[in-house]
Amino acid sequence: MADERLVVTVGRPWSRGAALRDPAEAHRAATPLELFFDLCFVVAVAQLTVRLEHAYATHHVGSGIISFLMLMFAIWWAWMNFTWFATAHDSDDVPYRLLTLLQMAGVLILASGVEAAFDEETYRIVVVGYMVMRIGLVAQWLRVARSQPSIRVRAHRYALGIGLVQVGWLALVVPDSITAFKIAFLPLILCEVLVPIWAERAGAGVLWHAEHIAERYGLFALIILGESILAATVAVKDATDGGVSAAIITVAAGGLVIAFACWWLYFDTLGGDGPEDQVRAFTWGYGHYVVFGALAAVGGGLATAAAAVADHGDHPIPERTASLAVAVPLALFLIAVAAIALRAKDNCGPRRLRDWTIAAAVIVVAGLFLPPAGATAAAGVVAGVLVTVETVAAHRRYRAAGSVGDEAGAAR
Template structure:
């Protein structure tokens, strides 16, 4: 009997109808293909953080932050759209895998163009971005043909995405004076496509799966931050000078990243999605992670700058160097607070604790040992959170 079913299994591996998955499907977990997709995209995250470090270290703070924000949008938006589509239409056959390969190639092309983007030339980034987005259009067209219940929504996605990609290409011909304005307009256009499409007939994304996908990417970005800081400390120690300061800084950085991990995962992400169960909740939660992912990546660049400062390899002042860490940490805490905790959370210590600690961390920028104080404050917030929620944690 096993031999008789083998040809059918082989056919299903080569080609399967793309049907909407069950929103309440039990044990819905990330696939190996999704994990590979994440790892390839984090290459682009690392490149963006590296260029932010260089720009900030050279004193080009405004330009560096703006370039980082623009490049990071391309990375984040490509990852986000793949993840939500895969949560609703994960058809693991050969055409689906090939389309995903093209999206990965687009993401790696974006990574290859990060250096040029920080110099003001976005041609390679746009080429990679358009490639990965048009591969997503192919997936939506396939869903439109094979999933009747979401046909109108899928066609809207396909048409909307295609129009915006044409505009991204056209933007390359605009004068530099219109660069930022046109970027903001097209970002708003990109963000509007899912909002308008999902109002027609929502796709069957899975709350637990989406929360896991976001959590995994948060882990990868934090891991990239640890790697960047470790390499910077390693280079500093190679000189044989400032060893004590660098070891102390490495310990503070480790405590800081560990605290960020703890605070993000302390509250289950899917709980907010399930409780809200609305388009507004899912969009605000999903879009809001731009700040979480971006700030977590920026912390790595900031820690590298702190290493440069302690080893006297930068001309930046202490406050400017400290702000490269404290600002993204504060943004991270406030974003986690808004998306996972909520200002109206009945547990007042953590509802109040997150914004208070964020303000104290920003103030630490102007005092002695700002990185160590930031790490200590983040650790204190962890202690407060654990104490305040003891015995009240929701089952995972």
């Protein structure tokens, strides 16, 4: 007779209170809830990329870029605040999950307002979605203040600072005036970015998990890269409705190389290099606004280049606009990644920043003087050269480290 074994399912309390996670916790990885949370941002980034390409196509370049920068901040800032909160306080109990659900709902509301923000310059839906996300985060911080007396001052500062800034955003929702919104936007953004700086001055120390942060940022970079490839693919498909041309093939091939190079350079440079101290935490966290925004804009640029090459519309996209739509964000991505990677004891950092800045300048010059297909191809070539240079340099460092190790072993 087969052994009969009693399987006991261990339950869990519905509420454990806000956690204070160990920043040195072994094998800390992204949770299924964090991955699910990121999926909501796929929708928001996709909307943003599509509307940026549409702004280029309809010759609303200036207003389109401004709307893109403002909306990208809202998306990135809400995601970043949740990510840094979760790395230190993810309790995975029922209240935590429900408050995360509330923030996810806010993301979807924000995404639904992206089109109106670009086309009608009304940000009411976007602000409402943003405020829903922030209200959920304020509730999370109040839970921390109640459950963790040792960091109560820090938690109260976060809750108070975030809440007060939302009053300012609420004041913009009622009149729904684009003039008032643009005037108040920068001061409110400044207040937003100052809240964490003020809260962390409470002296709680390092509470984040460096490897977990690096993984979370890497996953978000992959999301944006995926959206960029999707936007470019859809644009190439639309462009080939009238037949395949050499220019279309060049844009498609160049775009794939650019996306792959961005992946390679980002993960080899920042992929496993999380922030270890307070200063680096802020440069890492805030600097990624440029990285993520540039990656999203590259997708819109590739879609614009494909549309410009196809030239199906009644109002053709100027070649220089299409070329620079690829070149400028790619250049910003390279400079931002190299700058974030700078560290005091890293001898490669200054050399990398110099080389990548030169490469960025070459890409922008190509965008100024070459047609979209040529500029995309040139950008892909330069990015590929950078990948080769960094790979060779990494191999040489590996060989040098091996030689030093062999000499040390022989000496012993």
